[in-house]
Amino acid sequence: MLNGVQPEVKALLRESNLRLTAPRLAVLEVVAHEGKHQDAEFIVNAARQKLGSLSRQAVYDNLNALVAAGILRRIEPAGRPALYETRVGDNHHHLICRHCHATVDIDCAKGDKPCLEPNEDHGFVIDEAEVVYWGTCPQCQNK
Numbered sequence: 001m002l003n004g005v006q007p008e009v010k011a012l013l014r015e016s017n018l019r020l021t022a023p024r025l026a027v028l029e030v031v032a033h034e035g036k037h038q039d040a041e042f043i044v045n046a047a048r049q050k051l052g053s054l055s056r057q058a059v060y061d062n063l064n065a066l067v068a069a070g071i072l073r074r075i076e077p078a079g080r081p082a083l084y085e086t087r088v089g090d091n092h093h094h095l096i097c098r099h100c101h102a103t104v105d106i107d108c109a110k111g112d113k114p115c116l117e118p119n120e121d122h123g124f125v126i127d128e129a130e131v132v133y134w135g136t137c138p139q140c141q142n143k
Contacts, residue, residue, distance in 0.1 A: 016069035037083040097137035
């Protein structure tokens with residue numbers, strides 16, 4: 001598995017001081033190549049298909065390491081499992097269908113972080129606002 005990995009991915013992991021391990025690469029490949037926002041359960045199952053045997057804890061450990069390194073982003077929509085994506089380093093938000101849970105990236109109209117500022121900061125230094133829009137996707141509207 002390590003031989004077929006894109007050189008950019010290897011460089012990204014090395015720059016983040018993360019070892020190139022088969023489980024880590026499988027997790028990253030699943031999130032990157034699915035092109036969607038995936039929950040940990042999906043990532044566990046897909047990574048196991050790639051490697052054969054892989055513990056759930058190894059997947060969670062690698063997801064946490066990749067998020068901490070800024071390679072993946074975790075979003076936590078209310079009432080849903082956390083989702084993981086590769087789009088990092090910009091200020092974007094998410095639109096989630098209430099029915100099928102399809103999740104779409106939406107660019108922030110303001111662009112800068114934080115895009116929303118509260119009337120009172122209570123002494124906090126605010127560096128980000130997480131915005132999730134909820135609605136019904138076109139496919140579910142047609143059902």
